[in-house]
Amino acid sequence: MLKEMFVHTKAHWGLLLTGALAVLFISFCEFIIPQLTKTVIDDIIPGKKADALLETGGLIVLTALVLGLLHFTSSYVMTVVSQKAVLGLRNKLYTHTLRLDVKFFDRSRTGDLMARLTGDVNQLQELVSAESLSILADFVTFVAICGYLFYVDWQLALLTVATLPFLFISSRFFSLRIKSAYRRVRQISAELNNFLQDTLSGIRMIKSFASEENEEKQFVKLSDRNRIAAVSASRLSALFSPLTDWLNYIGMTLVLLFGAWQTMRGNLTVGEVVAYLAYLRLLQAPIRSFSRLVTKIQQSAAAFERIGDILDTVPEVRDQEGAIVLPSVKGEIVFYDVDFAYDEGQPVLESFFLKLRGNETTALVGSSGSGKSTIADLIARMYDVQRGDIYIDGYPLKAVTQQSLRSQLGIVSQEVILLNGTIRENIAYGQPAASGEQIEAAARAANAHEFITALPQGYDTPIGERGVKLSGGQKQRLSIARAFLKDPRLIILDEATAALDTESEQKIQQALSRLLPGRTCLVIAHRLSTIQNADQIVVLEHGEIVEYGKHDVLLRRNGRYKELYRIQFP
Numbered sequence: 001m002l003k004e005m006f007v008h009t010k011a012h013w014g015l016l017l018t019g020a021l022a023v024l025f026i027s028f029c030e031f032i033i034p035q036l037t038k039t040v041i042d043d044i045i046p047g048k049k050a051d052a053l054l055e056t057g058g059l060i061v062l063t064a065l066v067l068g069l070l071h072f073t074s075s076y077v078m079t080v081v082s083q084k085a086v087l088g089l090r091n092k093l094y095t096h097t098l099r100l101d102v103k104f105f106d107r108s109r110t111g112d113l114m115a116r117l118t119g120d121v122n123q124l125q126e127l128v129s130a131e132s133l134s135i136l137a138d139f140v141t142f143v144a145i146c147g148y149l150f151y152v153d154w155q156l157a158l159l160t161v162a163t164l165p166f167l168f169i170s171s172r173f174f175s176l177r178i179k180s181a182y183r184r185v186r187q188i189s190a191e192l193n194n195f196l197q198d199t200l201s202g203i204r205m206i207k208s209f210a211s212e213e214n215e216e217k218q219f220v221k222l223s224d225r226n227r228i229a230a231v232s233a234s235r236l237s238a239l240f241s242p243l244t245d246w247l248n249y250i251g252m253t254l255v256l257l258f259g260a261w262q263t264m265r266g267n268l269t270v271g272e273v274v275a276y277l278a279y280l281r282l283l284q285a286p287i288r289s290f291s292r293l294v295t296k297i298q299q300s301a302a303a304f305e306r307i308g309d310i311l312d313t314v315p316e317v318r319d320q321e322g323a324i325v326l327p328s329v330k331g332e333i334v335f336y337d338v339d340f341a342y343d344e345g346q347p348v349l350e351s352f353f354l355k356l357r358g359n360e361t362t363a364l365v366g367s368s369g370s371g372k373s374t375i376a377d378l379i380a381r382m383y384d385v386q387r388g389d390i391y392i393d394g395y396p397l398k399a400v401t402q403q404s405l406r407s408q409l410g411i412v413s414q415e416v417i418l419l420n421g422t423i424r425e426n427i428a429y430g431q432p433a434a435s436g437e438q439i440e441a442a443a444r445a446a447n448a449h450e451f452i453t454a455l456p457q458g459y460d461t462p463i464g465e466r467g468v469k470l471s472g473g474q475k476q477r478l479s480i481a482r483a484f485l486k487d488p489r490l491i492i493l494d495e496a497t498a499a500l501d502t503e504s505e506q507k508i509q510q511a512l513s514r515l516l517p518g519r520t521c522l523v524i525a526h527r528l529s530t531i532q533n534a535d536q537i538v539v540l541e542h543g544e545i546v547e548y549g550k551h552d553v554l555l556r557r558n559g560r561y562k563e564l565y566r567i568q569f570p
């Protein structure tokens with residue numbers, strides 16, 4: 001972990017050195033101030049040296065000013081370093097995550113990945129903080145003061161440090177418990193958030209089942225758990241401070257009593273006792289920060305482990321060494337003796353053969369779960385086959401770069417993903433160089449221009465969470481516009497399952513009849529009415545081709561296609 005953080009911080013060694021020097025000078029200044037106080041009490045007061053009094057006062061104020069400046073420098077410099085280190089790590093993590101394959105995302109929960117990219121990275125940032133660096137200063141201060149105290153009076157020194165182990169133990173004891181108590185509070189708050197999100201976004205369902213009361217009860221229960229956890233966490237924190245103060249006072253009293261006694265006997269001066277008391281306070285602070293640092297290192301180690309899990313994941317789908325750039329293709333695709341399973345032991349395709357002829361439209365039909373989307377995903381190389389090969393114009397998919405394959409592939413899916421941004425930006429997604437005219441031409445071809453220009457801000461209308469809400473048909477037409485703009489050789493079209501109104505449906509069919517000709521197309525068909533003109537219809541069941549041919553031929557055959565057709569058109 002430290003190595004990884006070091007990689008990201010070493011580029012800023014100049015700043016790190018400045019920070020380290022600043023904290024060393026901090027310890028020096030902290031050591032000096034009690035010495036100056038002692039001089040006032042022991043020398044200046046008895047000697048009635050009024051001039052020196054002013055001088056020393058000025059020196060104390062100056063030292064305190066330098067101390068402030070040094071504190072500022074160290075914390076500013078360390079924030080800069082930690083922000084830069086975190087930026088490096090977060091960018092590396094994001095870049096790596098984006099290049100992981102779909103299988104990884106199938107297995108991962110989005111919320112969890114986001115937590116790793118934000119919370120866990122921030123946790124590491126805390127490790128490279130001014131506070132952590134000040135441990136160095138604390139350590140130096142600690143050793144210097146202890147050395148000095150033992151040098152002046154070892155008995156008093158022993159008394160001074162006597163309470164420190166208790167302070168350390170109680171700090172550890174409480175900080176561990178406080179940490180886990182607050183973790184629980186955070187957990188319950190997260191549950192509460194999830195609950196709120198679920199119920200508020202599902203408000204229509206709640207109303208339609210008239211289950212408001214039920215939801216209320218659950219909410220009250222969760223809120224109550226949150227209250228109990230929060231109270232028990234603050235009880236611990238509330239107990240910790242007074243206990244620490246009490247231990248500190250015990251230490252102070254011991255030093256005061258013994259110091260006073262020694263002074264009475266003439267072994268110590270008043271100034272020395274005052275200086276001892278000041279040093280005692282300076283010793284107590286590092287003890288608390290040592291304990292905090294131990295906790296921070298533990299938390300950071302856990303965070304790093306979670307980040308490391310991602311960084312160590314090697315995508316199964318990746319460009320082979322020496323992968324070639326796929327030249328512009330005609331688009332003939334052949335599945336040759338392919339085996340594929342998402343999970344070991346549960347094959348979806350076995351010894352599978354299929355040919356999509358170039359410039360033709362092949363429709364895949366079959367019941368739910370028969371493997372239609374799997375075939376489309378394999379062509380887009382979202383997954384790699386376990387045996388056999390898929391060829392495009394004779395090139396094995398595994399031998400070409402993913403970028404060169406996908407740049408020739410357009411996917412028009414029923415689940416249209418629109419990103420926050422304007423309609424124009426959404427159509428031009430992935431083609432930032434597209435001109436306004438090209439975008440408009442694509443929208444016209446997709447029958448989307450009309451509804452876009454009817455919106456108040458036209459192509460500049462924001463969509464996404466905060467923007468206008470588009471209907472299913474409108475979204476689909478934007479997706480077709482994207483495909484027109486990309487102008488790919490291959491099209492994968494996942495037909496909408498939801499019934500669209502007749503007008504919308506007509507406009508989409510019209511747009512598609514312009515998009516598909518002259519390209520190799522794979523249509524995942526849910527409604528048989530739309531694929532009657534396909535060059536080839538492939539009927540799948542349980543990952544096997546049970547029939548293929550043209551619509552009329554298949555209808556005459558009285559097989560599975562006819563059966564499916566009868567269900568839809570009784």
Ligand SMILES: Nc1ncnc2c1ncn2[C@@H]1O[C@H](COP(=O)(O)OP(=O)(O)OP(=O)(O)O)[C@@H](O)[C@H]1O
Pocket residue numbers: 106342343348366367368369370371372373374375
């Ligand atoms: N990401 C996945 N992980 C594990 N199994 C999967 C995954 N996606 C699909 N499957 C399984 O693979 C089989 C084929 O699914 P696929 O999605 O290809 O069918 P489909 O014909 O497209 O179905 P539908 O018409 O319902 O979309 C099913 O048994 C399904 O449960």
